[in-house]
Amino acid sequence: MTPTPDEREPEQSPADGAAQPPETRRSGDGTDGSGPGRDADATARDVVARVLARAGTAVDAGGTRHTAADGQQLDLQERSALRRVAGLSTELEDVTEVEYRQLRLERVVLVGLWSRDAADAEISLRELAALAETAGSQVLDGVLQRRQTPDPGTYLGQGKAAQLAAVVQETGADTVVVDGELAPSQRRALEDIVKVKVVDRTALILDIFAQHAKSKEGKAQVELAQLEYLLPRLRGWGDSMSRQAGGQVGSAGAGMGSRGPGETKIELDRRRIRGRMAKLRREIAAMAPARETKRASRKRHAVPSVAIVGYTNAGKSSLLNALTGAGVLVENALFATLDPTIRRTRTPDGRTYTLADTVGFVRNLPHQLVEAFRSTLEEAGDADLLLHVVDAGHPDPDGQIAAVRAVLADVPGAMDVPEIVVLNKADRADPDTVDTVRRREKDAVLVSAHTGLGIEHLLERVAAALPRPGRTVDVLLPYDRGDLLSRVHATGEIEREEHTADGTSLRARVDDHLAAELVAAGSAVHNDDRTDAVVGGHS
Ligand SMILES: Nc1nc2c(ncn2[C@@H]2O[C@H](COP(=O)(O)OP(=O)(O)OP(=O)(O)O)[C@@H](O)[C@H]2O)c(=O)[nH]1
Numbered sequence: 001m002t003p004t005p006d007e008r009e010p011e012q013s014p015a016d017g018a019a020q021p022p023e024t025r026r027s028g029d030g031t032d033g034s035g036p037g038r039d040a041d042a043t044a045r046d047v048v049a050r051v052l053a054r055a056g057t058a059v060d061a062g063g064t065r066h067t068a069a070d071g072q073q074l075d076l077q078e079r080s081a082l083r084r085v086a087g088l089s090t091e092l093e094d095v096t097e098v099e100y101r102q103l104r105l106e107r108v109v110l111v112g113l114w115s116r117d118a119a120d121a122e123i124s125l126r127e128l129a130a131l132a133e134t135a136g137s138q139v140l141d142g143v144l145q146r147r148q149t150p151d152p153g154t155y156l157g158q159g160k161a162a163q164l165a166a167v168v169q170e171t172g173a174d175t176v177v178v179d180g181e182l183a184p185s186q187r188r189a190l191e192d193i194v195k196v197k198v199v200d201r202t203a204l205i206l207d208i209f210a211q212h213a214k215s216k217e218g219k220a221q222v223e224l225a226q227l228e229y230l231l232p233r234l235r236g237w238g239d240s241m242s243r244q245a246g247g248q249v250g251s252a253g254a255g256m257g258s259r260g261p262g263e264t265k266i267e268l269d270r271r272r273i274r275g276r277m278a279k280l281r282r283e284i285a286a287m288a289p290a291r292e293t294k295r296a297s298r299k300r301h302a303v304p305s306v307a308i309v310g311y312t313n314a315g316k317s318s319l320l321n322a323l324t325g326a327g328v329l330v331e332n333a334l335f336a337t338l339d340p341t342i343r344r345t346r347t348p349d350g351r352t353y354t355l356a357d358t359v360g361f362v363r364n365l366p367h368q369l370v371e372a373f374r375s376t377l378e379e380a381g382d383a384d385l386l387l388h389v390v391d392a393g394h395p396d397p398d399g400q401i402a403a404v405r406a407v408l409a410d411v412p413g414a415m416d417v418p419e420i421v422v423l424n425k426a427d428r429a430d431p432d433t434v435d436t437v438r439r440r441e442k443d444a445v446l447v448s449a450h451t452g453l454g455i456e457h458l459l460e461r462v463a464a465a466l467p468r469p470g471r472t473v474d475v476l477l478p479y480d481r482g483d484l485l486s487r488v489h490a491t492g493e494i495e496r497e498e499h500t501a502d503g504t505s506l507r508a509r510v511d512d513h514l515a516a517e518l519v520a521a522g523s524a525v526h527n528d529d530r531t532d533a534v535v536g537g538h539s
Pocket residue numbers: 017063064065066310311312313314315316317318319329330331332333334335336337338359360361424425426427428447448449450451
């Protein structure tokens with residue numbers, strides 16, 4: 001038996017920190033689906049009301065407090081300037097415009113199913129609201145139905161779908177956003193009922209990625225994912241376009257296998273899309289080697305790498321800024337970061353390492369995106385250490401941890417990389433939630449990127465977890481080899497450094513490569529256990 005939902009009252013959305021009104025009572029709605037329908041409906045309405053009560057909070061500045069470490073946030077200004085282009089058409093006029101196309105959702109009604117407990121449904125619907133707002137739309141209302149599996153025809157059952165149509169009409173919404181992935185036929189059927197555009201969660205996430213991608217590679221990856229999503233749905237888009245244009249779709253019989261004047265164009269579009277996809281794949285493949293080279297060079301110079309991973313909006317970029325003062329874009333929006341930022345920094349004892357910010361994860365990340373971003377995710381698989389950032393202020397941190405690990409499980413090597421779980425947003429976390437997570441994640445570090453709490457401790461933990469250089473050398477380094485000395489400072493651990501008349505007398509731990517160069521350049525004074533050659537001299 002699952003614990004009663006009342007015990008896990010959600011407190012904060014992924015997007016803000018406002019206090020919650022106490023959850024209203026609920027009766028007879030266990031997890032077996034046998035609760036009386038009216039109670040389920042009332043609970044669903046309560047959930048929707050709570051989600052709506054915080055509408056508009058996902059992308060306002062309220063939750064974001066920029067610290068000095070966050071820097072100038074120029075991207076943010078650019079991004080808010082782009083957001084909310086009111087009054088533009090939401091339809092796709094030509095498939096070729098799929099490139100960096102924005103869905104320009106405007107006024108939306110959310111739709112969700114509630115299959116387990118109400119608390120889960122609320123978390124999920126809140127996330128959908130945050131996604132929709134991140135994409136630039138205004139959430140007007142929501143419809144939640146209690147059912148175990150989606151209706152194969154219309155996602156919602158017929159009755160609920162009709163109810164949804166009424167809500168759409170009343171609110172004047174122009175788009176319905178469904179909290180799941182719709183089969184092309186389900187989307188069409190639902191559009192026929194509600195008479196406005198229907199978008200699923202995958203399309204919404206793809207749209208946010210398209211808005212946020214900045215680098216050439218990021219844009220190519222997103223476009224590829226969008227086209228892959230679009231391809232099997234081409235006919236659907238065609239249908240809804242002809243309806244929008246005032247054309248008669250005719251009966252439902254004009255579905256699969258029907259031939260019409262539109263067919264040739266669709267075939268043509270399909271071929272064009274496939275061609276474009278092939279081109280994008282080639283381009284992405286050509287860009288990968290550049291990253292490979294950079295990565296290989298970091299490896300060769302034995303600079304340990306740390307990758308910051310975690311659920312979207314957990315505070316990864318804020319943490320990177322707090323740890324290094326990097327000035328990376330921080331925004332109370334989902335998927336603010338798409339292009340990985342890598343910063344060099346040092347341990348308290350002076351060793352250099354790199355810290356990489358990565359794209360955020362989300363439950364049921366569209367597989368098209370996992371594929372498209374595979375090369376970026378591989379950065380995590382290659383790291384020497386993962387900082388897994390968790391929003392400790394979120395009502396369901398365990399769910400987020402699980403979602404992140406599910407994605408990592410698909411990234412070659414990522415599961416073998418040592419991980420430090422970082423519970424962020426300590427300043428707004430519920431102590432009980434923190435305790436619960438810590439019971440499972442014993443070594444988790446509690447921090448706040450905002451207040452700086454725990455950051456010093458985290459830096460020490462990172463320093464301790466980084467691989468240490470394997471060789472100890474004891475050399476007398478001539479003064480004209482300052483280049484080698486700076487490399488020791490950057491990547492090694494110095495145990496002794498004395499300036500003598502003949503040069504710098506140095507005892508340090510360094511990697512094999514540098515050890516060899518040091519021994520060649522200097523007069524080795526003494527090499528200890530892990531070096532192969534012992535050259536005489538004083539000790
Ligand atoms: N209260 C509080 N808010 C925080 C803290 N750290 C980050 N935030 C806020 O959380 C929101 C998301 O922060 P980001 O650093 O952009 O999160 P992210 O994980 O990089 O997000 P994506 O790039 O979108 O995946 C912003 O509004 C931050 O100001 C913290 O320690 N305490």
